[in-house]
Amino acid sequence: MKRVLAVAALVLAGCGSPAPAQTGVSGNVTVFAAASLTESFQKLGKEFEAANPGAKVTFNFAGSSALAQQINQGAPADVFASAAPANMKQVTETKAVTATPTTFAKNTLQIAVPKGNPGKVTGLADFAEADLKIALCAEQVPCGAASRKVFEAAGITAAPDTLEQDVKAVLTKVSLGEVDAALVYRTDVKAAGEKVEGKDFAEAEKAVNDYPIAPLDKAPNAAAAKAFIDYVLSDQGKKVLSEAGFAAP
Amino acid sequence: MRSRLPVVLVLPAVVGLAFLLVPLAGLLIKAPWATLPAQLFSTEVGQALRLSLICASLATVVCVVLGVPLAWLLARSDLPGRGVLRALVTVPLVLPPVVGGVALLLVLGRRGVLGQHLDQWFGISLPFTTAGVVLAEAFVAMPFLVISVEGALRAADPRFEEAAATLGASRWLTFRRVTLPSVMPGVVAGTVLCWARALGEFGATITFAGNFPGRTTTMPLAVYLALETDPDAAIVLSIVLLLVSVAVLAGLRDKWISGPS
Numbered sequence: 001m002k003r004v005l006a007v008a009a010l011v012l013a014g015c016g017s018p019a020p021a022q023t024g025v026s027g028n029v030t031v032f033a034a035a036s037l038t039e040s041f042q043k044l045g046k047e048f049e050a051a052n053p054g055a056k057v058t059f060n061f062a063g064s065s066a067l068a069q070q071i072n073q074g075a076p077a078d079v080f081a082s083a084a085p086a087n088m089k090q091v092t093e094t095k096a097v098t099a100t101p102t103t104f105a106k107n108t109l110q111i112a113v114p115k116g117n118p119g120k121v122t123g124l125a126d127f128a129e130a131d132l133k134i135a136l137c138a139e140q141v142p143c144g145a146a147s148r149k150v151f152e153a154a155g156i157t158a159a160p161d162t163l164e165q166d167v168k169a170v171l172t173k174v175s176l177g178e179v180d181a182a183l184v185y186r187t188d189v190k191a192a193g194e195k196v197e198g199k200d201f202a203e204a205e206k207a208v209n210d211y212p213i214a215p216l217d218k219a220p221n222a223a224a225a226k227a228f229i230d231y232v233l234s235d236q237g238k239k240v241l242s243e244a245g246f247a248a249p
Numbered sequence: 250m251r252s253r254l255p256v257v258l259v260l261p262a263v264v265g266l267a268f269l270l271v272p273l274a275g276l277l278i279k280a281p282w283a284t285l286p287a288q289l290f291s292t293e294v295g296q297a298l299r300l301s302l303i304c305a306s307l308a309t310v311v312c313v314v315l316g317v318p319l320a321w322l323l324a325r326s327d328l329p330g331r332g333v334l335r336a337l338v339t340v341p342l343v344l345p346p347v348v349g350g351v352a353l354l355l356v357l358g359r360r361g362v363l364g365q366h367l368d369q370w371f372g373i374s375l376p377f378t379t380a381g382v383v384l385a386e387a388f389v390a391m392p393f394l395v396i397s398v399e400g401a402l403r404a405a406d407p408r409f410e411e412a413a414a415t416l417g418a419s420r421w422l423t424f425r426r427v428t429l430p431s432v433m434p435g436v437v438a439g440t441v442l443c444w445a446r447a448l449g450e451f452g453a454t455i456t457f458a459g460n461f462p463g464r465t466t467t468m469p470l471a472v473y474l475a476l477e478t479d480p481d482a483a484i485v486l487s488i489v490l491l492l493v494s495v496a497v498l499a500g501l502r503d504k505w506i507s508g509p510s
Contacts, residue, residue: 065477133359133377138460140477161377162459165473169456172351177360178376 026054029224030076032067033059034083034211035168036107039191040244041081047240048231055224063166064142071096071216078225081213081232083107084142088212101212104232105246108208109146110186111199112174119180124150124201126181127158135173135182138163143170146207147183153206171196185209187245210249273491280488281481288485293462293471297486298493301467304379305447308386312443316394317436321424323395324402335399342392349388350456357384357457381458382465386447393446394439401435402428441498448494 033041038061045057060067060077064087071077072094080097081104082088091097113121119132127134136158137144144163151158161179164170171188173179175195189198213232215225231237238248288294322328323335341349357364357375367373375381409431413423429436451469458465460474468490475483 063477069480133374135459138474138477140474160461162461162465164460165455165470165477172456173459176351176354176358178354178358 024052024055025221025224025227026052027221027224028056028058029078029221029228030058030060031079031081031228032071032075032077033061033079033081034064034067034087035061035166036083036185036187037061037081037211040187040240040246043240044232044237047236048228051231052224052227055227057228065090074218076218076220077216078219078221079213079215079228081211083209083211084145085210085212086142088214091216092214096216096218097214098217099214101214102229102233103210103249104213104237105211105241106208106249107185107187107211107246108204109143109150109183110189110204111201112171112182112184112189112192112196113180113199114174114177115195115197117197118177121181121199123199124154124156124203127151127160127183128156130159132159132181133179134158134160135162135164135170135179136160137167137170137183138165141166142209143167143183143185146209149207150183150201150203154203185245190245208247211246276484276487276491280484284481285485285488288482289489294486294489296463297466297468297471298489300379300382300463300465301448301469301490302493302497304382304386304467305444305450307383308390308447309440309444311383311387312391312394312447313436313440316391316439316443317398317429320395320398320402320439321428324399325428338395339392341389346389346450346452346454347456350385350453353385353388353453353457357381376457377459377461377465379458379464382454382467385453385457386450389450389453390443390446394436394443397439397442398432398435401432401439404435405431441501445494445498448490 031041031045038059041059041061045059048057049055060070060075062070064082064084067080068082068087068090071080071091080088080091082101085101088097088101092101111121111124113119119126121132126132136147139145139148143166147158162173164173167184167188170182170184171192174182174184175192186198189196213229215222215229219225232241242248319338323331323338328334344352354361354364354376356362357367359365359368359374359376364375367375375384405428409427410423413427414420418426449469450467451473454465454467455470455473460466460470468486472483472486472490475486
């Protein structure tokens with residue numbers, strides 16, 4: 001009970017005045033993060049809480065464009081971590097964010113095939129094969145735009161059977177074995193575990209996806225927002241992100 | 250003279266009506282009306298709209314053919330465990346549609362329990378096809394039909410059926426000539442509900458049938474994807490879907506459900 005009260009007092013103190021220097025930051029920090037950051041940010045959040053007793057990280061994971069819309073409609077977030085600069089631009093245009101976003105990670109596409117590779121997919125050229133079942137992201141979402149870039153670079157006309165609404169939906173189709181091949185992010189292949197195999201391809205370099213992060217202007221807890229971003233950009237943050245398959249900026 | 254309407258009923262009714270209509274009004278107010286005609290006559294929208302109407306109608310046919318007998322079985326037979334069956338029939342109502350879509354994949358997908366045999370023996374693969382859209386919509390919409398028909402059956406007076414039986418009619422003849430006409434309003438209401446639910450279906454469809462323009466992209470899928478890049482276009486698309494469904498339902502109402510019965 002005493003601890004609860006102490007925490008509550010800390011929270012209250014955090015709301016009213018600048019956080020006391022010696023205990024680090026406190027209070028609740030709300031982070032809106034792209035769905036592809038789910039695993040790595042949850043881990044980072046736990047570590048951040050351990051390093052800052054009295055601080056509590058709340059996440060809202062969703063597609064970057066949905067998050068940008070929520071922020072523009074006035075959602076009470078402290079930090080926005082987007083999977084694409086385009087979605088960060090949506091919130092800087094409305095002045096919901098005026099700080100300069102920092103790129104904290106990069107992600108590239110990988111060919112994903114079900115375990116055992118039943119379609120015997122070897123490279124990007126197989127995506128033109130009409131007999132194979134192929135899933136791609138729809139062009140309206142970042143991974144779909146990136147897929148289009150790599151196909152253009154490779155001069156391949158893909159023959160997809162479905163254009164999914166987000167990268168996790170593509171991954172579901174692969175892990176259930178419903179499609180023979182798909183293009184997803186390297187980090188998604190890692191997160192899917194052993195049901196999905198990833199294959200690198202040269203043209204992936206043509207569509208490297210930058211992940212920007214920034215504090216919101218109306219952040220209810222600006223001090224904690226800054227501290228969390230610093231933590232993501234720290235060596236420890238980089239370590240967690242690279243373990244998840246992200247490349248350093 | 251009619252008596253005064255009781256406030257205790259009217260007040261919540263008005264609040265309820267506002268609750269349902271205000272979001273709709275929001276859509277209409279925010280709609281970029283200038284782009285509506287261009288959207289309406291673009292090929293993608295036409296394609297998605299046609300696919301939506303065809304799939305929802307086919308799904309409704311599937312639901313009526315299978316659902317009315319199912320409702321009869323639940324209401325009239327003395328099957329053991331009817332209560333449990335009745336509860337199970339409503340599962341697709343409670344299930345998040347996306348989960349319903351995954352469940353369909355697990356059964357009818359290429360590696361699914363039944364689907365792998367369909368694929369091996371007949372070369373039939375349902376995911377990513379228009380037939381898959383119909384199945385997904387029927388799965389989600391059928392409970393609406395079954396529940397309303399079953400409710401009507403249970404409310405109907407069984408003495409007419411008994412009279413028919415004592416006059417020597419078989420159960421099938423009784424069902425056709427006595428039971429079905431007496432519960433027709435319930436069947437019509439259920440069919441309308443079922444069609445409307447199928448028309449708006451998103452989660453199970455995109456999960457089971459995927460999204461490919463002209464083959465599986467129905468209006469709700471087109472709306473969702475438009476929302477990613479162009480919210481204005483998404484609003485216009487929703488209004489198109491809304492107008493068409495209201496027009497169809499209003500048209501049907503005049504034709505089939507004329508006046509209070």
